[in-house]
Amino acid sequence: MTWVEHAACQSVEYSPHWWDDETPEDRAEAIPVCWNECSVREQCLETGLQQPEHGIWGGYTRRQREMILRGCEPQQPAPPRQREMTTCDACGRTIDQARLRDAKCHVCDENTRRAAAAEQRLQRFRELDELHLTNTQIARELGVHPSTVSKYAAATRDPDDLTDRQTRRRRARAARAHDLATQGLPVREIAAELGISPQTVRTYL
Known part of the structure; x- marks a missing residue:
């Protein structure tokens, strides 16, 4: 067991990104925890x-640690404020009230955000699916892997309707391929436009 496992920053009560030192807000959250709650601050420093x-390591930013290495003593943080503890409505975890987000701890808040983002992608999938796009095209539009689109399809499509959907999609692609061919586009460009192989385009034509 290393000292890291005893560090206060490993607690689920705190957001890990605070110690990335990306913003003044992160530093304001992380540094008091290091100085007032961490039992291994010296090892961390x-x-x-x-x-x-x-x-942030040992309660100091990178710039402050560079000052220490040059023989200077950085200013220590102000005494911590009095914390008011409360309970996360979602999971029941006890947490500092100032760190709640919509009555949730940062873990539950992050889970809520991810669930909302997934629901938005699923809704967008339904819209794109109605346009008879291929899984590859939908994946490109959503910024996900085609296998993720396949999971969306399995979760939302009626198995009895799957064959009809595939048939309609093939017909729509074939019609689009013919339209592009009449415009003078070569097979490879048609394939790139439809997200299918050139060989499939040739079967449509």
Whole structure:
């Protein structure tokens, strides 16, 4: 067991990105935790001084650690504010009230955000699916892997209607291929436009 496992920043109560030192808000959250709640702050600082690590180590930013290495003493943070503890409505975890987001801890809030994003992608999938696009085209539009689109399809499409959908989709692609061919596009460009192989285009034509 290493000292890292005892670090306060490993607690689920705190958001891991605070210690990335990306914004002043992150520093304001992370540094008081390091100084007032972490039992291994000195080991953490020693590690941060030995290598040019980004982020907050031992309660100091990278710039402050560089000052220490030059023999200067950075200013220590102000005393912590009095914390008011409350309970996350979603999971029941006890957490600092100032760190709640919509009555949720950061873990539940992040899970809610991910679920909402997944639902938005699923809704967009339904819209694109009605346009008879291929899974590859839908995946490109959604910014996901085609296998993810296949999962969406399995979750939303009626199995009894799947064959009819595939037939309608093939007919729609064939009609589109004919339209593009009449415009003078070569087979490879038609294939790229439809998201299918040139060989499939030739079967349509």
